[in-house]
Structures are given as structure tokens and as C-alpha cells.
Amino acid sequence: MKKLKTHFAFLDEGSKKEIRRATLKAVAIPGYQVPFASREMPIGRGWGTGGLQLTLSLVGKEDVLKVIDQGADESVNAVSIKKLVHSTTNVELTEATEDATLIQSRHRIPEIPLTKDQILVLQVPMPEPLRTYEKKEYITKMLHAEKEYSGIWLMLFEQIMKYGRTSTDADHPVLVNERYVMAPSPIPRFDNPKMHHSEALILLGAGREKKIYAVPPYTDVASLAFDDYVFQKEDFSGEACHLCGATDVFLDELVDDHTGKTIYQCNDTSYCVDRLNKLEQEEVSTVDA
The missing domain is CATH 3.40.50.11310 (Bacterial phosphonate metabolism protein PhnH)
Incomplete structure (x- = not known):
């Protein structure tokens, strides 16, 4: 064959x-x-x-x-x-x-x-x-x-x-x-x-x-934008990812299953996980010091 x-x-x-x-x-x-x-x-x-x-x-x-x-x-x-x-x-x-x-x-x-x-x-x-x-x-x-x-x-x-x-x-x-x-x-x-x-x-x-x-x-x-209507990207001012605390990224708007309140989370999942890992390492380093 x-x-x-x-x-x-x-x-x-x-x-x-x-x-x-x-x-x-x-x-x-x-x-x-x-x-x-x-x-x-x-x-x-x-x-x-x-x-x-x-x-x-x-x-x-x-x-x-x-x-x-x-x-x-x-x-x-x-x-x-x-x-x-x-x-x-x-x-x-x-x-x-x-x-x-x-x-x-x-x-x-x-x-x-x-x-x-x-x-x-x-x-x-x-x-x-x-x-x-x-x-x-x-x-x-x-x-x-x-x-x-x-x-x-x-x-x-x-x-x-x-x-x-x-x-x-x-x-x-x-x-x-x-x-x-x-x-x-x-x-x-x-x-x-x-x-x-x-x-x-x-x-x-x-x-x-x-x-x-x-x-x-x-x-x-x-x-593309007009001089008097300038281009504006999505504004997440005052909001932060409820997992990693990031504020300068694109956030998804979600509803907390337990409280029913609106929460925000990083759309880029790998960025969020990487940031969480770095924060955990910093906490461990601070405790060890």
C-alpha cells in the first residue's frame, strides 16, 4: 500500500x-x-x-x-x-x-x-x-x-x-x-x-x-478621526482587574456570581497570569526579607 x-x-x-x-x-x-x-x-x-x-x-x-x-x-x-x-x-x-x-x-x-x-x-x-x-x-x-x-x-x-x-x-x-x-x-x-x-x-x-x-x-x-472629534480608545479609568489589579490594559466587564456586582478582568489571560505570578514572587521575597 x-x-x-x-x-x-x-x-x-x-x-x-x-x-x-x-x-x-x-x-x-x-x-x-x-x-x-x-x-x-x-x-x-x-x-x-x-x-x-x-x-x-x-x-x-x-x-x-x-x-x-x-x-x-x-x-x-x-x-x-x-x-x-x-x-x-x-x-x-x-x-x-x-x-x-x-x-x-x-x-x-x-x-x-x-x-x-x-x-x-x-x-x-x-x-x-x-x-x-x-x-x-x-x-x-x-x-x-x-x-x-x-x-x-x-x-x-x-x-x-x-x-x-x-x-x-x-x-x-x-x-x-x-x-x-x-x-x-x-x-x-x-x-x-x-x-x-x-x-x-x-x-x-x-x-x-x-x-x-x-x-x-x-x-x-x-x-481615522476628525480634528474636533478626536479618536478615543476604550476608557477604563478608575477600574482595575479584580485578579491582578492591572489598570492600563483592556478589561472585560463581568458580573460577580455571588454579589451580582460588576467586576473587571484582564482580557489578555496570559498577561493576567504572568502579572499574578510576579506579584506572588514579590510577596514571597518581601516575607523572606
Whole structure:
């Protein structure tokens, strides 16, 4: 019986080369959506196939992989992707942001600042920031080519007129390298500033829409806003994580099962655990002293 040939990182070499070529073009033109031949993956489209294809095309035997889903390392989506990558590469897995060389994420950028030795891959459901008011692909391509973004400015203006503020709580559009308006993936507004002059390479992949785009290191990234209605990220002033006490991170609003009161908790679970461990070590050191 003939043994089936298996490939490192699941995809065949031809597929990985094609995805890498599209990735190189995306890096060369920050914020520009590069079409690519999205492959069929053993997970449903919309569950991170674009990000997964980027990860599989870039991962090497020496890489250390971290996968998170909305800040959590243990969610179903994150665990499934980690299992697939690990089973086809045997690369080391980690939950520590600072130890990872390759990070795939859905809806969050880690709290710990990334470094030049890391690559962040973001999963994207809808890469076209103009799609909310223009359904035709050939027209959105033309609008990008002509740098004609009045429609998206009008959309933001209408939100201000209706709600008194822009209502894009996630996936707030950004201007990359003073040229292309880009969808940053459904990360919260809190994470948008982390893209500006990031030391790490940020890659964004949309499998269903068959697009790859990128924010190279040290690139200007500005969230769209008016002079008199400046961009504002989520404000957690006066609140702190009920577990580790962090105040300068993105917090989830929860309800205490026992008291019924509102409590806050770090969205980035590994950051919270790491902070708790450090606080415990400091307490032990103080007692020993």
C-alpha cells in the first residue's frame, strides 16, 4: 500500500511559496490588500483560515508559536489551531507572549509590547473597510487607487451626528503610511495605537475574502478621526482587574456570581497570569526579607 506523502506545516511547498509571494507584496505596499489563492483548510471559513494559511506558510522548525482568541489562549478556536500547527510541524507552543516568535490572534493584540523578533498574524473576517457603503469589488479597488475615501469619512460623520461619537467599537479604520485606509481586523479601539510604529511585523489574512495585507515594522498607522472629534480608545479609568489589579490594559466587564456586582478582568489571560505570578514572587521575597 502506497504511503501518503505528508507536508511540513500541512500545505504543500507550492502553496506556501504562493502565499509568501503575496505576503512579500503586502509588506512592500503597507495597507494594500493583495489577492491570493486561498486554500481549503480543515477548519470552516470564517474561523481563521486566512491567518492560519499565513502561519503555516511562515512557520519554521525553530519557531515558538502562540495562538490567542479574543485574548484567551484556551478558547476552542485557539486550541484547535494550535493542535493543527503542532501536529504538522512539532514546533514549540507557548502562552507567554515574550517567548513567542510567531503569534496568531483573533480580535486582540497582546498587552505586552511586541519586538522586532516577532511576527503577529491577525485573523480577518472582512478586509475591505469600504464594504459597508460599497458592495462592488471593482469600485472599491478604484476608490483605493484614487485615494477616494470621502464615503468612509461620511460614514463616521453620520455616526457622530446620530450617537455623538463614532460608534465603531471594533475594527475602526486606520490610515497606513499616509496612503491606504485599512481594516485593522475586529480588534478593539484600545489596540489600534499598538499598530503605530510597532517593532513587530503585523500580517493580516482573510481566507474567505482571499486577501493578505500588512503593516511593516515602524510604519505610521493613524486611526481615522476628525480634528474636533478626536479618536478615543476604550476608557477604563478608575477600574482595575479584580485578579491582578492591572489598570492600563483592556478589561472585560463581568458580573460577580455571588454579589451580582460588576467586576473587571484582564482580557489578555496570559498577561493576567504572568502579572499574578510576579506579584506572588514579590510577596514571597518581601516575607523572606
